[in-house]
Amino acid sequence: MASSNGRKPLDENTPLLAVDPLPIYEEALVSEDSNGNGTGTGTGTGTGVLKSNGGGDAGEEEDKPLPKLQIFLLCFARLIEPIAFFGIFPFLPKMIEETGNLDEEDIGFYSGFIESAFSFTQMLLMIQWGRASDRVGRKPVLVFSLTGVAIATAIFGLSKRIWQMVVFRCCAGVFAGTIVTVRTMLSENSTANTQARAFSFFAFSGNLGIFLGPLIGGVFSTPAEQWPKIFGSFQFLKDYPYALPTFITGTIGAGAAISCAILVKETLKRKDKDHPTVKPPMSTLEIIKSPGVGIVLGIYCHVMTLGLAYTAITPVFWFTSVEKGGYGFTPLQNAAFIAGIGVSQSLWLLFVFPPLQHKIGTGGVLRLCLYAWPIFFISAPVCNAFLRNGWTTAFWVVAPILQIGGSGVAMAFTGVQLALNDIAPSQQSLGTLNAIALTMTSGIRTVGPAAFTSLFAAGAKTQFFHGYLVWVVLVLVGLLGLIPLAYLPEKAEGKLKKRGQESEDEDE
Template sequence: MTAALNGGPKANGNGCYHNNHRSRPELDEDLATSEQTPLLASAAIAPAQDPDVAGAICAEDEVAAAAANDKPLPKTQIFLLCYARLVEPVAFFSIFPYINQMIQHVAPGIRDADVGFYSGLIESLFSLTQMLVMLVWGRAADRVGRKPVLVASLVGVCCATSIFGMATSLWQMVLFRCLAGVFAGTIVTIRTMISEHSTPRTQARSFSFFAFAGNVGITVGPLLGGVLADPAQQYPSVFGGVRFFEAYPYALPSFAVGVVGLTAVLTSAFFVEETLVKKSKATVQEEGQRQLAKEKSTWELLKTPGVGIVLYVFAHVMLLAFAYTAIIPVFWFTSVQLGGLAFTKFQIGAFMAMTGVSQAFWLLVVFPPLQHRMGTNGVMRLCANCYPFFLGTNALLNALRRAGFDRVFWVAAPCFLAVGPGVSMSFTAVQLALNDVSPSPAMLGTLNALALTGLSGLRAFTPALFTSLFALGANTQILGGYLVWVILFLLAAGFTVASRYLPEASEKDFPTTNSAVRQGEAEVDEESR
């Protein structure tokens, strides 16, 4: 019993040490759909047979299981899903460069001092709406299939984003932004499909690509918005005199984002494979199978051992990520005396590019072998130990400039930006931990939806909260202007503590990626006794 709970082999009645107590035909069928169907199902115990025959079957089972575990990563499918993953961050961030000017264009009576309030409201509504519907999309993906939900969500985001630039009033901007948030099924479905395409050996690399695609989307979105906004003014030789773009100066970037979404719709509809395969009647004949594969309610899912702490750690690490992303551009721009680094526009752009390159290196090159060596929990705890120092070092960089050690600063700052973004590996690691703690692949969509519901809520208020804290510290010079970094240091220390309580499902010694498999094996062992 103990060995089974710890992921180790368990002897069955025939003296065979393996983790599958099913007959040969059942094993073949389950291996064919091991990434798509609930893994909780236990099968009937094979009748007693000759030890030599049993040993041969055991060997065949182990070879077959190893072959399934070593299934190569379907790179084409992962690429297509990562391309579809670009749509959500591109749609979210594309309006940032022009949102303030658009508000003044459609509502000229709004005071300049109030523009920031309305822009923050419109930006937050996307995430708030996502939070309300994320669980619905997750349930739908578990019931009707991943691909239909993905394609429908992409179509909705494509249409809602395309018409946003044609809004002629403030209420229309709010409506179209909320409508885009309603179709939030893309991100939760793509996470689930990548999980189902992956094995324990390939999931680290597949989710590294997933995280990298998100970073690309965050970069491409503002670029499209800034380059294409108000084309009649920016490019008079090309668009000057075009009445449509003079009447709707922010339609072109919206159309561009819509085109990106449309290409993702087509590639997903025609080339992406469905990963949720409904169980046949033959696989659910026994009562034990039906009971273990039964769909859990949301409350039952939350009560599953390990789910609560992983969801908390997921939210905690994303809170730190959102806070840092919101603060760092302001920190780089603010004067040294107020607690910033007083960078020029060129320096800000260069440091942002350096950060992006560093993150890509850590995610694509370092994370996969490191996760294979240390396990998901090992990487999470390593990042958690480094996170407080990563955030606290920003205050140290300002102190160097305040003290006049500019040469030391210009040596230390690039080194810091090369090494520090390594903590971004925790973003991918926590997704793997979420996959590992899922009680069943059939519930993976719902579990991802729960995690992303909290993430959307955090993204709605975190930027405004922490930029306000930065401004408060800079204006009042509380703690020498380092108020926000002290708060973030303490929050990161909380992440360090929380990482110690992650469940064992993601430890290095566990060869599978699903805690339910181990639970099911333990129950089968009890029955076999």
């Protein structure tokens, strides 16, 4: 398999499903074990697919720098889904109350239903978006889905009936196939040595979108009331008080669609005319049954469950009174802690994760994070105990430190994505595998937040475990994640061989 100048270069830009069979390099490059047991089959993406044109040097391919413009544009596109999802959260309860003329106790039900409609429709169509990008190309699917999300999100603010809100929210979810395409294109634009950095930017963009969405929704809703000197003379904004934030979100989505249409390069290579025979793509069930895939998908869902649960609980927990088990924060203090989490997570992802993953591998990072999750959860009731005992100064010294340090668990989100790339049975199946994982995430996001916030509310109301019931459950759930992690396939460990060791293995 090695040429005169070394191993053939690995191609990160091959088609996923509609592609001629390419030779697979069987040596385990993701493992430091050289016993020839074939437990790994690739480089950083775990595919091991060779370039069809032959020649070249693998070291040169792995040292290929990230295409900065392409990564920037893909990260810009990544912003849109979380902005669209979280952008309505600040004003949705008030909008439902005014639109539906409902009793206060019914608002929570409709609010949860409308919020979940996005994730539910996204879950139903995610795999179809992945397969479409494998057939017609990444770029067309990316641009089309961005355009659809932009339009559906923009017109949500024009709703005058609850059924209209549900329909527009479902439409936004239908077109939210952007994320699976972006993930696949990032993988195809990176190499074994650069994928950790690329997916760190990807995770940072997601965090930025989660921060910007509620900010836009909160600042620009009811503008005629909040900013009468600027918007008080616009009758349209009085008639449609929630149109401005959704128009802004839609404009950002349209900007991403136009930018990607003009500047993003297609990463799906077309079939070689000299090789008309195409290997049938693997079915969804075949991919799931592939060695190691089920374990990695289980770890992926577990990590996402922990993250979504914490994201859903913390705003309510911080707002809840100290006596009921919370922090009793004001909206300003809530905003400060949210901003602090966003900044600290970004620092962990951009500056700590890449060198740490390079040193101890993806599996090592995941183990550190899953050991840290229960400790991070325990810190919440500990800080509440400080406030209950009147140790306010100690709280304001310890709580920010624990919050900033604990934000490092966010590295698990990027780590589990790299493990997913590595465990893909072939490059041809990578797009569909990402779609399967995101479908599961959408399902978790449909029911998870409501389940965990209800558990928190029940604990606070009954004062079971002094109001700490949800944290006890989360600690136990966090510890359970160590069980599947013990069976993480060697192929997904993400440990790269040094070139000197690779050369010795080739000589053998």
